[in-house]
Amino acid sequence: MSRTNAHESSVIESFFDDFPQGGNLLIVAHNHPDPDTIASAAALLEIAKILGKAKTTIAYGGVIGRAENANMVKYLKLRLTPIDRVDFKKYDRIAMVDTQPQTGNNDLPAPLVPDLVIDHHPKNKNSSKVKFLDIRLDYGATASILAEYMFQFDLPIGKNLATALLYAIKSETQDLGRETFDVDVDCYRQLFPLANKKLLSKIIHAQVPRSYFARLQQALRNAKLYGNAVITRIKMMEAPDIVPEIADLMLKMEGAAWVLCMGQYNEAIYLSIRTTNTRKDAGKVMKKLVRGKGKGGGHMQIAGGRIPVADMEPWEIQELKDALQIKFLKYIGKEKEVGQDLIAKDAQ
Ligand SMILES: [Mn+2]
Incomplete structure (x- = not known):
């Protein structure tokens, strides 16, 4: 499953080698966040806690409207901050997941360039300035990139995070049927026993407003x-x-x-x-x-x-x-x- 050479360090390892231990990390999700960007941000927060002892804020723009997504945040107790309340100066590093600088679907102000970008969309021209860039088009979900990292580094994945990652891969690939690669199926299979199926069902079968x-x-x-x-x-x-x-x-x-x-x-x-x-x-x-x-x-x-x-x-x-x-x-x-x-x- 590993795509990185064992002797060569991955983008995320290089990013945390360069990270001031105990520093502040800002993770930017895309606007009107979907499960893929939310779960990816939540996984990166966990990785940052362990590899960088980081204090992390996850920021997003727009609104979480879809009932399934709002339930995902609520039941899995994910903490997200509206990006207009973020004081960017406070952060030592900025990361971005499931989106790229100035693609129009995130609200990171234009003069700021994220230090790390993890995404599965085609590379945007503004991403050339990003120091640590991990873009993989042969992944059905950004959540699979993050899940794979966690498995590779042998990091513990809690029930809520496993559920979030599982739901992200499931919804992004329409139950592993749409734009799905072996790695997505593999991550899904490994996450399944770790996830809380009862919560997953509650998220999927969310009640919707009138x-x-x-x-x-x-x-x-x-x-x-x-x-x-x-x-x-x-x-x-x-x-x-x-x-x-x-x-x-x-x-x-x-x-x-x-x-x-x-x-x-x-x-x-x-x-x-x-x-x-x-x-x-x-x-x-x-x-x-x-x-x-x-x-x-x-x-x-x-x-x-x-x-x-x-x-x-x-x-x-x-x-x-x-x-x-x-x-x-x-x-x-x-x-x-x-x-x-x-x-x-x-x-x-
Ligand atoms: Mn995605």
Whole structure:
């Protein structure tokens, strides 16, 4: 399982060799954090405690909206701090997990460059300045990179952390089915006996607020089929992480190969793409879609993006969404398809 030569020290070891023992470490998770970034941060905190005697803060931007993710934080007693309350000067080192500097999905202020980055997304140009960089595209989850480190170093993994890592790998890879590599399966298998299955079940089967059903209704009502592509919009959102959740749900439709879900939150449009088509890269489609307007990216089958719309009038936002939809259909070769309601109007 080990990918690092036994004689050569890994990125994380080099980082902690250089770390002032007992110092302050800040770990930055991505905005509107998902289980992968949360569990990765929690694992790095444990590693930092042992290898660096570090005092660690985990910071995130945005909100944790999805009920499963909020429950994960609550039940596993993970301590996360909103990044706008962080005094960056207090920290000796900054690490980033499951995201990279200036990718648009984390709120580390631009002049600051993290000392350590651990991620499984394609390398961003701003990451060239990062001293300790550990990017592995052949891992289905960043949590697998961290779990593998913990197994390699023989570090104790408590029940809560094991549950968090297990849930991260499970949700990020859709139960080891989507963009999964041997290492993910291997980590999952090793974490399983260590995890608290009762808590895991409570996280997965979280109760959701009433507003969830309102957003779901909107998404279903607005969903249109263009051949094997589904496009939908959510008008209002309590938190943007419902966009990927709806996108995953839409891909469950028989015959669906592509999904684009869009929704507005505060002053930005959030986008999610899902696909079962492995010949086209969802991350690249997303990059093209938001080019010049916002930021985005992702993997082969899942991608996310964000376009700021702070200075735009409602009609301009509407036009932007229409334009994005046309561009998306063109990129995936469905521009000639005529939209059809997912649920016929008389059945709504
Ligand atoms: Mn991830």
